[in-house]
Amino acid sequence: MYHLECIECHKKYRPSDVIYTCTCGGLLDIIYDYSNIHITKNDLKGPLSVWKYRALLPVGREPVSLKEGGTPLYRVDRLAKSMGLKDVYVKHEGMNPTGSFKDRGMTVGVTKALELGMKTVACASTGNTSASLAVYGARAGVPAVVLLPSGKVALGKLAQALMHGAKVLSIRGNFDDALKLVRDLCDKEGFYLLNSVNPYRLEGQKTIAFEIADQLGWKAPDRLVLPVGNAGNITAIYKGFREFKHLGIIDSIPKMTGIQAEGASPIVRAIKNEAAAITPEGKPETVATAIRIGNPVNAIKALAAIRGSGGTAETVSDEEIIHAQQELASLEGIGVEPASASSIAGLRKLVEAGVIGKDECVVCVTTGHLLKDSEHVLAVCPKPIEIDATIEAVRKAVFQND
Numbered sequence: 149m150y151h152l153e154c155i156e157c158h159k160k161y162r163p164s165d166v167i168y169t170c171t172c173g174g175l176l177d178i179i180y181d182y183s184n185i186h187i188t189k190n191d192l193k194g195p196l197s198v199w200k201y202r203a204l205l206p207v208g209r210e211p212v213s214l215k216e217g218g219t220p221l222y223r224v225d226r227l228a229k230s231m232g233l234k235d236v237y238v239k240h241e242g243m244n245p246t247g248s249f250k251d252r253g254m255t256v257g258v259t260k261a262l263e264l265g266m267k268t269v270a271c272a273s274t275g276n277t278s279a280s281l282a283v284y285g286a287r288a289g290v291p292a293v294v295l296l297p298s299g300k301v302a303l304g305k306l307a308q309a310l311m312h313g314a315k316v317l318s319i320r321g322n323f324d325d326a327l328k329l330v331r332d333l334c335d336k337e338g339f340y341l342l343n344s345v346n347p348y349r350l351e352g353q354k355t356i357a358f359e360i361a362d363q364l365g366w367k368a369p370d371r372l373v374l375p376v377g378n379a380g381n382i383t384a385i386y387k388g389f390r391e392f393k394h395l396g397i398i399d400s401i402p403k404m405t406g407i408q409a410e411g412a413s414p415i416v417r418a419i420k421n422e423a424a425a426i427t428p429e430g431k432p433e434t435v436a437t438a439i440r441i442g443n444p445v446n447a448i449k450a451l452a453a454i455r456g457s458g459g460t461a462e463t464v465s466d467e468e469i470i471h472a473q474q475e476l477a478s479l480e481g482i483g484v485e486p487a488s489a490s491s492i493a494g495l496r497k498l499v500e501a502g503v504i505g506k507d508e509c510v511v512c513v514t515t516g517h518l519l520k521d522s523e524h525v526l527a528v529c530p531k532p533i534e535i536d537a538t539i540e541a542v543r544k545a546v547f548q549n550d
């Protein structure tokens with residue numbers, strides 16, 4: 149029903165091959181025989197979940213699942229109005245079991261690991277991938293090894309990786325260094341690599357697109373805005389919309405719009421310079437640690453997604469990210485981590501620049517939950533006001549202007 153295929157030289161591989169990139173170095177994609185896949189809107193009734201789309205997922209066994217997906221799509225009218233827009237939604241992926249969209253990829257990836265008979269799973273991570281792998285490894289009963297850039301991982305994510313029993317290694321280097329190392333480790337030790345270079349992860353993540361189409365009444369928004377780090381998610385969501393269009397479930401594909409932090413923006417530069425490939429950045433830096441990545445492994449696929457959909461890419465500053473995070477939290481009651489807020493900051497910037505039209509229907513993907521990075525929250529929010537335990541003191545504090 150499917151095979152793996154190199155996006156560069158089109159060499160094919162079997163589903164039973166344990167391989168992450170082509171022998172030519174190219175990225176792999178999962179290719180289905182769509183003539184054998186018949187799905188209609190009618191088949192897709194019932195509650196949302198990743199495994200509802202099983203017919204479009206490359207897995208043959210019982211899934212390793214914690215009921216991932218089915219995240220809310222919130223209309224955000226107050227936020228929209230503040231930007232002069234009318235039709236804006238937030239797809240809050242922080243509502244997944246471990247608090248980020250990574251769970252959609254991990255449920256498929258870890259299930260695949262079992263199917264392939266792998267004995268240990270591994271990844272490099274800015275935090276959320278390690279949290280998700282630790283959890284799904286535990287769920288599957290398979291040991292997990294995670295490599296993290298030392299000192300740069302939000303505490304909530306680290307806490308998850310530790311509590312769920314992964315072997316947690318703190319690397320003196322950045323994410324890009326850790327990814328290189330773990331790829332080498334997996335090759336040498338036969339561990340199963342679950343970074344987003346693994347095409348099975350992206351298959352799970354494409355279900356974000358399926359759910360958005362369903363939640364909007366079987367139509368695609370005009371534009372999708374999301375943060376871009378390793379660039380797997382933008383690639384995956386684009387694929388999801390294309391599949392639904394191919395199957396006749398929707399009739400358009402949104403303009404894929406990727407947002408990066410100013411200090412880690414190789415994709416944005418490639419788009420603005422109309423370059424065929426990115427130039428990696430040696431020292432990526434941003435408050436949004438989940439997208440603090442200088443050499444995105446899925447860059448070639450992401451550039452194709454952005455260009456193929458008529459989308460664009462833009463940078464935002466750390467100040468803009470923090471402002472957007474606070475705005476979304478206080479105006480709409482939606483708590484997200486800094487990387488996720490870059491989608492909101494990017495939307496505002498592109499509306500102000502006239503790139504995004506006032507009549508567009510826009511969905512922003514917020515990738516991770518606020519509680520992932522509470523240290524950052526304490527650093528940017530006012531401190532609690534400490535007072536005596538008397539009603540006078542409480543009154544004074546409540547009515548005091550700050």
Ligand SMILES: *Cc1c(COP(=O)(O)O)cnc(C)c1O
Binds near residue numbers: 248344375488515
């Ligand atoms: C992983 C992650 C991203 C980046 O996704 P990519 O697929 O690497 O582009 C963005 N935000 C959060 C919260 C993440 O965990």
Ligand SMILES: [Zn+2]
Binds near residue numbers: 159173
């Ligand atoms: Zn190839």
